[in-house]
Amino acid sequence: MSFTKLKVGSTIGIIGGGQLGKMMAHSAQRMGFKVAVLDPDDTCPARFSAHHFIHAPYNDMEALIQLGGLSDAITYEFENISGDTLAALSEKFNVPQGFRTVVTLQNRLTEKNAIESSGAQVVPYMHVSNPDSLNRVVEHLGYPFILKTAFGGYDGKGQLVVNNAEQLTEAVDFIKSEVPCVAEQMIMLASEISITATAALDGSLVFFPVQENIHRHQILYKTTVTGTHQLQSSAIEEVKKIMKNIHFVGTFTVEFFIDQNNKLYVNEIAPRPHNSGHYSIEACDYSQFDTHILSVAGWTLPERITLHQPAVMYNLLGQDLEIMEDTFHEHPDWHVHVYGKEIRKNDRKMGHVTILNLFNDYETIYEERMR
Numbered sequence: 001m002s003f004t005k006l007k008v009g010s011t012i013g014i015i016g017g018g019q020l021g022k023m024m025a026h027s028a029q030r031m032g033f034k035v036a037v038l039d040p041d042d043t044c045p046a047r048f049s050a051h052h053f054i055h056a057p058y059n060d061m062e063a064l065i066q067l068g069g070l071s072d073a074i075t076y077e078f079e080n081i082s083g084d085t086l087a088a089l090s091e092k093f094n095v096p097q098g099f100r101t102v103v104t105l106q107n108r109l110t111e112k113n114a115i116e117s118s119g120a121q122v123v124p125y126m127h128v129s130n131p132d133s134l135n136r137v138v139e140h141l142g143y144p145f146i147l148k149t150a151f152g153g154y155d156g157k158g159q160l161v162v163n164n165a166e167q168l169t170e171a172v173d174f175i176k177s178e179v180p181c182v183a184e185q186m187i188m189l190a191s192e193i194s195i196t197a198t199a200a201l202d203g204s205l206v207f208f209p210v211q212e213n214i215h216r217h218q219i220l221y222k223t224t225v226t227g228t229h230q231l232q233s234s235a236i237e238e239v240k241k242i243m244k245n246i247h248f249v250g251t252f253t254v255e256f257f258i259d260q261n262n263k264l265y266v267n268e269i270a271p272r273p274h275n276s277g278h279y280s281i282e283a284c285d286y287s288q289f290d291t292h293i294l295s296v297a298g299w300t301l302p303e304r305i306t307l308h309q310p311a312v313m314y315n316l317l318g319q320d321l322e323i324m325e326d327t328f329h330e331h332p333d334w335h336v337h338v339y340g341k342e343i344r345k346n347d348r349k350m351g352h353v354t355i356l357n358l359f360n361d362y363e364t365i366y367e368e369r370m371r
Helices: 019-030 045-049 061-070 083-092 100-105 108-118 131-141 165-178 232-245 288-296 318-324 362-370
Strands: 011-015 034-039 052-055 073-076 125-128 145-149 159-162 181-185 189-199 205-207 211-216 219-225 250-259 264-270 311-317 334-338 349-356
Touching (some): 011 019, 019 034, 019 045, 019 288, 034 061, 052 061, 061 083, 073 288, 083 100, 108 264, 125 131, 145 165, 189 288, 205 232, 232 264, 250 288, 311 318, 318 362
Parallel strands (some): 011 034
Antiparallel strands (some): 145 159, 334 349
16 A cells, blocks of 8 residues: 555554563654554553553454554564464555565575575575485584574574584484474674664665674673774675665664674574664664654654764563662663563563663673672
């Protein structure tokens, strides 16, 4: 359907009511839009930030049509929504991001094929369709390699590291239960970074500064942003290559590995606001959620993003919140976000903390407190 710029007072529908949906809603409401949210969890974080809430599964077409009827534009907070469902929704309602990008990126194999065909550098990989494929994987990729499910999986879920021949039995069992899979060569990492960007309907782009990421147990622990990363220009050029091959609208993040020789490899793409971009709420003149809403609303993006101060962002997992919640009141310079999830458990993302001005002692205090 044809697209027109949304007027103040229009409603933006969000499929998914987690923390990303909640922060999208906050940005949308600040700009004068109303928000409708659909989520299967009636206690989800975004429920109480929405003008309308629909309690239904993500693939409930009747409920999605109800969301469409309430909304002048529809977006989503995660990429694992059914491509067929999103395609059907796109035929009836205004879904600026469409469905093709989600279909490409929710499958790790088609995602890697698309990145590779764009000319961007990816870690060597192979399709694994059955246990017999392992012999070819060992021959071409060697040890160690990592098996990943083609669909789903996040924060280390749906993955298996294979270090040697003794672990092939475990790999066979993994493949039998998880086919199809992708095998990736493991490289010696020097660091991991990400670039968050937003694309408008007219193809214009705006980039956030490079985000340096540290993971613990395959879950993002810490993101540091200084605005001076030596590979920022190279990373942006890689993203531009990908943009010529994959259609984007809205905010997305490209994750990179950096090897011991300072070479960039694209890891994966998240076609939505991303955990590593949360610092932008306090540290930048526009947050990643602000620019996402501008894009899906058809409004003009800023020419550039200004980083006001260097920043560090820490995830608050369930166990971290248990440790830290009695400390927050002592540190007014910590920008604390607690998402409002009712069930608190280990390794579940319950919030984040952003600390500005890295020249003070707050980062050291935080990390010492967390030990």
